[in-house]
Amino acid sequence: MTTTVAAVEEGTDSPYALSHLDALESEAVHIFREVAGEFERPVILFSGGKDSIVMLHLALKAFRPASVPFSLLHVDTGHNFPEVLDYRDRTVARHGLRLHVASVQDYIDRGVLKERPDGTRNPLQTLPLTEKIQAEKFDAVFGGGRRDEEKARAKERVFSLRDEFSQWDPRRQRPELWNLYNGRHAPGEHVRVFPLSNWTELDVWQYIAREGIELPEIYYAHEREVFRRGGMWLTAGEWGGPKDGETVEKRLVRYRTVGDMSCTGAVDSDADTIEKVIVEIAASRLTERGATRADDKMSEAAMEDRKREGYF
Amino acid sequence: MSTITTEELSATTLLRFATAGSVDDGKSTLVGRLLHDSKSVLTDQLEAVERASASRGQEAPDLALLTDGLRAEREQGITIDVAYRYFATPRRRFILADTPGHVQYTRNMVTGASTAELTVILVDARNGVVEQTRRHAAIAALLRVPHVVLAVNKMDLVGYEEKVFAAIAEEFTAYATELGVPEVTAIPISALVGDNVVDPSSHMDWYGGPTVLEHLETVPVSHDLSHCHARLPVQYVIRPQSAEHPDYRGYAGQIAAGSFHVGEEVTVLPSGRTSKISGIDLLGEPVDVAWTTQSVTLLLEDDIDISRGDLIVPSKDAPATTQDIEATVCHVADAPLTVGHRVLLKHGTRTVKAIVKDIPSRLTLDDLSLHPHPGQLVANDIGRVKVRTAEPLPVDSYADSRRTGSFILIDPNDGTTLTAGMVGESFAAPEPVKDEADDDGWDF
Numbered sequence: 202m203t204t205t206v207a208a209v210e211e212g213t214d215s216p217y218a219l220s221h222l223d224a225l226e227s228e229a230v231h232i233f234r235e236v237a238g239e240f241e242r243p244v245i246l247f248s249g250g251k252d253s254i255v256m257l258h259l260a261l262k263a264f265r266p267a268s269v270p271f272s273l274l275h276v277d278t279g280h281n282f283p284e285v286l287d288y289r290d291r292t293v294a295r296h297g298l299r300l301h302v303a304s305v306q307d308y309i310d311r312g313v314l315k316e317r318p319d320g321t322r323n324p325l326q327t328l329p330l331t332e333k334i335q336a337e338k339f340d341a342v343f344g345g346g347r348r349d350e351e352k353a354r355a356k357e358r359v360f361s362l363r364d365e366f367s368q369w370d371p372r373r374q375r376p377e378l379w380n381l382y383n384g385r386h387a388p389g390e391h392v393r394v395f396p397l398s399n400w401t402e403l404d405v406w407q408y409i410a411r412e413g414i415e416l417p418e419i420y421y422a423h424e425r426e427v428f429r430r431g432g433m434w435l436t437a438g439e440w441g442g443p444k445d446g447e448t449v450e451k452r453l454v455r456y457r458t459v460g461d462m463s464c465t466g467a468v469d470s471d472a473d474t475i476e477k478v479i480v481e482i483a484a485s486r487l488t489e490r491g492a493t494r495a496d497d498k499m500s501e502a503a504m505e506d507r508k509r510e511g512y513f
Numbered sequence: 514m515s516t517i518t519t520e521e522l523s524a525t526t527l528l529r530f531a532t533a534g535s536v537d538d539g540k541s542t543l544v545g546r547l548l549h550d551s552k553s554v555l556t557d558q559l560e561a562v563e564r565a566s567a568s569r570g571q572e573a574p575d576l577a578l579l580t581d582g583l584r585a586e587r588e589q590g591i592t593i594d595v596a597y598r599y600f601a602t603p604r605r606r607f608i609l610a611d612t613p614g615h616v617q618y619t620r621n622m623v624t625g626a627s628t629a630e631l632t633v634i635l636v637d638a639r640n641g642v643v644e645q646t647r648r649h650a651a652i653a654a655l656l657r658v659p660h661v662v663l664a665v666n667k668m669d670l671v672g673y674e675e676k677v678f679a680a681i682a683e684e685f686t687a688y689a690t691e692l693g694v695p696e697v698t699a700i701p702i703s704a705l706v707g708d709n710v711v712d713p714s715s716h717m718d719w720y721g722g723p724t725v726l727e728h729l730e731t732v733p734v735s736h737d738l739s740h741c742h743a744r745l746p747v748q749y750v751i752r753p754q755s756a757e758h759p760d761y762r763g764y765a766g767q768i769a770a771g772s773f774h775v776g777e778e779v780t781v782l783p784s785g786r787t788s789k790i791s792g793i794d795l796l797g798e799p800v801d802v803a804w805t806t807q808s809v810t811l812l813l814e815d816d817i818d819i820s821r822g823d824l825i826v827p828s829k830d831a832p833a834t835t836q837d838i839e840a841t842v843c844h845v846a847d848a849p850l851t852v853g854h855r856v857l858l859k860h861g862t863r864t865v866k867a868i869v870k871d872i873p874s875r876l877t878l879d880d881l882s883l884h885p886h887p888g889q890l891v892a893n894d895i896g897r898v899k900v901r902t903a904e905p906l907p908v909d910s911y912a913d914s915r916r917t918g919s920f921i922l923i924d925p926n927d928g929t930t931l932t933a934g935m936v937g938e939s940f941a942a943p944e945p946v947k948d949e950a951d952d953d954g955w956d957f
Contacts, residue, residue, distance in 0.1 A: 217738050217772070217804050217805075218526045218733075218734050219526070219527070219806065219807065220525065220526060220527075221525050221526055221527040221605075221606040223807070224526075224527040224806065225527070226796070226808075227767060227806055227807050227808040228767075228806075230767070230796065230808040231748070231766075231767040231808050234748040234749045234765050234766070234767075234808070235748060235862070237748075237749050238748050238749045238821045238862065262796040262797055263765070263796070263808070264749075264751055264765075265751075265794070265796065265797040266751075266753050266755070266757070266758050266761060266797070267751045267752065267753035267754075267755075267758075267761075268753070348597045348599070349599045352596075355596045355597055355598065356594045356595070356596055356597075362928070371594065374594065375929065375930040376620055376621075376623075376624045376845045376930055376933070377624065377930075378623070378624055378627040378628075378845075378919070378921060378930075378933045379627045379628060379915065379916060379919050380628070380767070380916065381859050381919065381920070381921045383859065383921065383923055383928065383930045385857075385923055385928030386928060387927070387928070398597075399597070399599070399608055401599045401601070401606075403601070404606070
C-alpha cells in the first residue's frame with residue numbers, strides 16, 4: 202500500500218491531501234525522474250546507511266517495472282562495519298545493480314592521503330570521491346543529505362552545482378523556485394542531488410517502517426563491545442581504539458547513523474524493533490549528528506568547510 | 514512528546530509555509546519560539562546557540578543563530594539565504610522557508626513563497642502597516658500564496674490593546690484583498706512573551722481566534738480539485754523491455770494539477786495527439802484515479818509518440834499552445850536581464866530556446882508604481898516581460914496553475930538561473946470581480 206489518505210481532522214483537509222510521507226515520497230521520486238531525464242551518467246552514493254538505503258528504495262519505486270537507470274558508488278573508508286558491507290553486497294546482487302567503490306585505503310597505501318592522528322577517515326573521503334566522479338564522468342551524484350541534519354545543510358539546494366574540484370560555493374547557489382530544478386552544468390562540473398532534502402530523521406524512520414525496508418542490524422539495539430571517547434560510544438577495532446586508558450565494556454547500544462567506524466558513535470538504547478526506534482527518536486532531545494558524529498563537533502562551521510571542499 | 518504513538522505520528526499532512534519580516538519585527542523570535550515551543554529545537558542545537566551567543570558577548574541565546582547556517586552569515590550577523598526548517602506537531606509536519614529580511618530580500622522571499630501554501634507576514638504593533646509590509650503582501654499576492662497570516666507582533670508593547678490590533682488588521686486586510694489575496698488571518702501576538710504563538714494569550718481575552726500554531730495546524734492544504742485543470746508534465750518514459758514486461762511503455766511524471774482517471778480521453782501537447790488512459794501506476798500499484806501532487810506513471814491505449822517535455826492533459830480541458838509568453842517575472846541573478854537576451858526557458862519538464870522581446874515595465878513593490886520600458890531588470894527587480902520561444906509551449910496562466918503557469922529563464926552559457934516567471938496577469942482581480950477599468954490598474 203503506497204497511498205495513505207491522511208485522516209480527515211475536523212474537516213480541515215480534503216481527501217486529496219497527501220499524507221506527509223506520500224508527499225515526501227512523491228517529491229523524491231520527481232527528483233529521481235528529473236535527473237534520469239536530464240543527465241547522462243547519474244550515480245547514487247550508497248554507504249549502506251539508512252538514508253542511502255531509503256534513496257535506493259525510492260529510485261527502485263520511481264522506475265518500476267523497469268530497473269534503476271543509475272549505478273551505485275560507495276566511498277569506502279576502510280573502517281566499515283562488517284554488517285553494513287554485507288548488506289551492501291546483498292543489495293547490489295539482489296537488484297542487479299552496478300557498484301563502484303572509491304577506496305580511502307588505496308589512497309593511503311599509495312601515499313596520496315595520510316592517516317590523521319585521531320584516526321578519523323571521514324575528511325579523507327573527499328579526494329577519492331572527487332577523483333572517482335571525474336574518472337567515471339558522473340554528471341549527477343545523488344546524496345542522502347537532509348536539511349534537518351545540520352545548519353549548513355539547511356541552505357543547500359536540491360540540485361547543488363559543484364565545480365571540477367567538487368567544491369561548493371554557498372554564494373553561487375542557484376535559487377530554486379517551484380519544482381523547476383536547473384541541472385545545467387559545464388563539462389567537468391557535476392551536480393549533487395539531494396532527494397531527501399526535506400525529510401527529517403523521523404520521516405526516514407517512519408518511511409522505513411511503512412515500506413518494510415530492511416536495514417543493517419546495527420541500527421537496532423544489540424550488545425556490543427564499546428569504549429568511551431569524546432562523549433560517544435565507539436566500537437573497539439583495528440582502526441585505533443581503545444587506547445590510553447580507554448576501557449572496553451559491553452553495552453546495549455544501537456547506531457543512529459552509519460559512517461566511518463572511527464567517528465560514528467553508538468547510543469545507549471533498548472530499541473530493538475522499528476516501532477521502538479520511532480518512539481525513541483520522537484522523544485529524543487539530541488539531533489542525530491549531535492549524538493553520533495565526532496567530526497561535526499570540530500567547529501561551528503565544520504560541515505560547511507567540508508562541503509566547500511567537496512564532501513557529500 | 515512521550516505520549517505520541519507511532520500511529521499518530523504517521524497520519525499527518527504536510528504544510529509548506531514561509532515567513533516574511535525583518536529582524537526588527539521579531540521574525541527570528543517568532544520562528545525560534547515556534548521551534549522551541551513545539552519542542553523542535555534539540556538540546557545540542559540550543560547548547561550550540563548558547564555557546565555561540567555567549568562567545569559573542571550576548572546575554573540571551575540569539576535564536577537567529579539557529580538558522581544562520583553559513584560562516585559569512587554569522588560573521589556579518591545577517592541572513593543571506595533562505596533557510597529551511599522542519600518541525601512537527603502530532604497533527605502536522607511543517608516545512609518552513611525562513612526568508613531573510615534585508616539582503617537579496619525579494620529574490621529570497623519569492624523563492625520561499627513559490628512552494629508555500631501559507632505566508633506569515635509580521636508587523637510591529639507599534640508601527641503598523643509600513644512600506645515593507647505592503648511589499649510582503651505584494652509578493653504573497655504575486656506568487657498566489659493561498660493563505661496569508663498577518664502576525665501583529667509586540668502586542669505587549671502596546672498594552673495588548675484590541676483597538677491597535679483591529680486598526681492594523683483592517684488596514685492590511687483591505688490592502689491584501691485589493692491585491693487579490695484570497696484569505697487573510699490576522700493574529701495578535703507577542704513572540705517574545707509567547708502570547709498566541711503556541712499557547713493562547715491570557716492578556717488578550719478579546720481575541721477569540723486561533724494561535725499561530727493552531728492556525729498552521731488546521732489550515733486546509735489542498736484545494737477542491739474539480740476546479741483545477743489536470744496536468745501531467747512527462748518526465749521520463751519507462752520502458753523495461755524485459756521478458757516480463759516486453760511491451761510496457763509508461764509516461765512518468767508528477768501530477769502538477771488536478772486529477773486523472775482510467776478511461777479518460779487525453780491529449781498530448783504540443784503534438785495534439787489523443788488517446789485514452791488505459792492504466793495508472795502509482796509507484797508500482799495500479800490505481801483508478803490519481804491526483805496532484807502524486808508521482809505516477811500513465812499508460813495509454815494507443816502507441817503514440819510521447820517523450821520527456823510533453824504535457825498530458827484531459828482532451829476536454831487542453832490549454833492553447835503559444836510561442837509568445839507574457840509574464841510577471843522576478844529577476845534573481847546578479848547580471849541584468851535585457852531586451853534581446855537569448856535564454857533557455859524551462860517550463861514543466863521542457864526546456865526551449867527563447868528570446869526576451871520586450872520589458873514593458875518594472876514594478877516598485879512599495880507603492881505598486883510602474884516604470885515603463887526600464888530597458889533591463891536587475892537582481893530583485895519585479896517586472897513584466899514578453900518572451901518569444903523557439904517552440905510552442907502549452908502554458909497555463911499562473912493564476913490557474915502555479916506549477917504549469919510558472920517557468921524559469923536560464924543563461925545558456927553558464928547555466929545560471931536568471932529569472933522566475935509567472936504567466937499572465939500579475940495580481941488577481943479583487944473580490945468581488947471588478948470591471949475592466951479596475952483591472953487595467955493591475956495590468957502594468
